[in-house]
Amino acid sequence: MSRRSLLGILLFVLVYSPNLPAQTPQVTAIRAGKLFDPKLDHLLTKQVVLIEGERITQTGSADSVQIPSGAQVIDLSQATVLPGLIDAHTHIFVAGQDTLEFITPHSDEFSRTTREYRTLVAAANIRADLLAGFTTLRDLGNHGNMYADVDLRNAVNEGLIVGPRMQVATRGIASTDEAMRGSPELTLPADYQPVDTPEEARRAVREQFHFGANVIKIRATASRYHFDQDGHFSDTPLLSLETIKAIVEEAHARRLKVSCHAFGGEGLTRCVEAGVDTIEHAIELPDATLQKMIEKGIYMVPTIYHYHLAFYTVPDRKATGGKNSLAVMRDESFRRAISRGLKIGFGTGVGPFPHGTQTKEFEYMVKDGMTPLQALRSATSVNAEMMGWQDRIGSIEKGKFADIVAVAGDPLADVTELGRVKFVMKGGQVVKNEFK
Secondary structure (H helix, E strand, O other): OOHHHHHHHHHHHHHHOOOOOOOOOOEEEEEEEEEEOOOOOOEEEEEEEEEEOOEEEEEEEOOOOOOOOOOEEEEEEEEEEEEOEEEEEEOOOOOOOOOOOOOOOOHHHHHHOOHHHHHHHHHHHHHHHHHOOEEEEEEOOOOOOOOHHHHHHHHHHOOOOOOOEEEEOOOOEEOHHHHOOOOOOOOOOOOOEEOOOHHHHHHHHHHHHHOOOOEEEEEOEOOOOEEOOOOOEEOOEOOOHHHHHHHHHHHHHOOOEEEEEEOOHHHHHHHHHHOOOEEEEOOOOOHHHHHHHHHHOOEEEOOOHHHHOHHHHHHHHHHHOOOOOHHHHHHHHHHHHHHHOOOEOOOOOEOOOOOOOOOHHHHHHHHOOOOHHHHHHHHHHHHHHHOOOOOOOOOOOOOOEOOEEEEOOOOOOOHHHHHOOOEEEEOOEEEEEOOO
């Protein structure tokens, strides 16, 4: 048979064959010994969760939910079942450790590797995050890797690789002096997309939106903060108020949220005044600024553990003679934010320390005044709302994605249980099960 004849037969089959009935999705039933509902202040007991395909179809007590005949049953009757965790501040293109030498990619890393290799590293990082229980990430800047994070997000969504759901900020935005890296004699990828005027900022937002950004990340204060010998803190603002307002206006017109990196000072004040959606860090947080954040509904993502790493604490103590540090300031302002009722999301800044280890953040949130319940809500329902995905993630409810994790103990009694996730399901697919 000729190739042309074979092609003709195939086209005939495709065009004229009768429509075959769609295959019924597999029904999965999870028996949960205990189940966390973010709307409640206690764990439910003896629950059943029914799943078809990638969505939850029914939840309720074991007495009220009938498990269909032929369903695949996953027995988590000795476990605590929770919604998939959400880390709202990650850097998937950074694979670091707690050292004094490493915090973001160095110039020599870009001269020794390719973007393709760095993307493979990022793929390994997001898998580590998923296995730790984080079924959703908000990645805030890819540190010079252009739009590779969009490709990685799309590859996960299309089922080409295994990883969490992601919102990505692509290149991020900062002033020229903050964005550049390395020697002026070398052409290296910029750490951020450089802008110095409102119109340049508008163009950057339009470009990032065009190439697939889910969120716009701006760096409003410099990476090089300063402590004097008396322990007084100062931080250089990078973008004018008019420039930040232009970013917010362009992003909101495209239904994109704006995330602002700001340790404190005038940079933080400008971001709050401009109406960004989230402030990352807000380490120096005066009461007046805190109140404005509450009034405007701006979330804080604190990244507490990050600033207890040696990269920060050792030079801070040396500069101040032990009088002050970002860690000390972070702990104090976080406690005030809790007491004043500021909306606080869960985000770790993972990347400078190894991916898959960021559950340590829960311990620091509790140490600094949150209850385990508040900390767990921040990483589920609060983050889902902050990201605008409350209709799809953040709780185990009918119609939402079957993103589910489980631990052996009770995380409301011992928050360190969240560092020992033994079961992970993302979109109805089990990717880890140590309860077998």
